[in-house]
Amino acid sequence: MIALLLRDLRLAVRAGGGFGLGLAFFLIVTVLIPFGVGPETGLLSRIAPGVLWIGALLACLLSLDRIFALDWEDGSLDLLATAPLPMEGIVTIKALAHWITTGLPLVLAAPALGVLLSLPPSGYLWVLVSLALGTPALSVIGTFGAALTVGLKRGGLLLSILVLPLYVPTLIFGAEVARRGAEGLAVQTPLLMLAGISFGTLALLPFASAAVLRINLR
């Protein structure tokens, strides 16, 4: 499992754009928002937590189809399927690799981008915490979507139609944590719900993803 994780990470780094692309997209989205709604500081600081969450979510979505696509094309996914490693393990590792290459940089970059959106000082910690808790769920759910569309030509659009509705609960609770944190309110309830969604999807969804992947490899 560790070998697979290292292989995926190495591929992502050496193929170029593994870390960079998602981050660049995140940056561009956050830069575009003030152009769209105007540079007024009060408005920006009010919507900053939500914008950061949506930016992270879209950046995450953008890189989903790469989770399985390359391995599918060159056949290494078939090899992995016949390996002694259970499919659930492969899927979890793939999700983890996706989170390390996409989710983690987003989490770390979010406070820096918060400066651009004049996020209130109390918000930085909670944006960081909510993204750190929420992005694993985004990766795991996204892996399920990627597994569903792996064999399809032009699966990208379909992937977003399938995955975005599944992202709704995570987005709601994550953005709520960030918003409440920024406004200095109590964050415990949405934070617990967000943690519940993250750990719940992490525990259960790999089984669905593995089942789907097995069907697609049949």
Add this chain to the structure above:
Amino acid sequence: MSIWEYANPVKFIRTTDRILPWVSVAAVLCLVTGLVWGYFFTPDDYRQGATVKIIYLHVPAALMAINAWIMMLVASLIWIVRRHHVSALAARAAAPVGAIFTVIALATGALWGQPMWGTWWAWDPRLTSFLILFLFYLGYMALWSAIENDDTAADLTSILCLVGSVFALLSRYAVLFWNQGLHQGASLSLDKEENVADVFWYPLLVCIAGFVLLFVALVFLRTQTEIRARRTRALLARESRT
């Protein structure tokens, strides 16, 4: 004699052919009676005026939009467990019907909301979760049409239906948490004191029966069509091979 006999496509088509005319006629009868009764022979509400009558379309459509998804969930489970093709095709047949019911519920709700709430749309939990349900229907149908192999498509969409159900429920409670409601509470729950008045209640029941029958008729018809389409394709494939 068990219910699984109807998993045989021939038997399914033969039986539904016999039932279908009755169900369709009953659906039309119920809908006509219910709607005419509702629209012309019930009093206007003292606060809402004539707009109250949209309830006869809105509530049954909303009810069936949810029930259609539940039916798809059950059919998907049957497909996964027992691998009856009719079941998978029935789930496929139900999806567009359910999606249209969702649209009807949203559209009539908007038409009613404009004069009553003063807005076409509000980010109310019920409205929002219905919109999300509609997105789930869209994704489900898109996945069905994207995959060429029938069995793979049936497998993948059933799993999507299962996972989607869990997430639809999660979203339902998440949006409840996210925003306070403008929508009134349940108008039909059996265990509550506060319900719609009897004058509106009886025609509404007839309308609901009409929508249920309509759904059954449409799903039977569409499932038959799917079975026949698949059979035609199999015949064509066989012919082209020889």
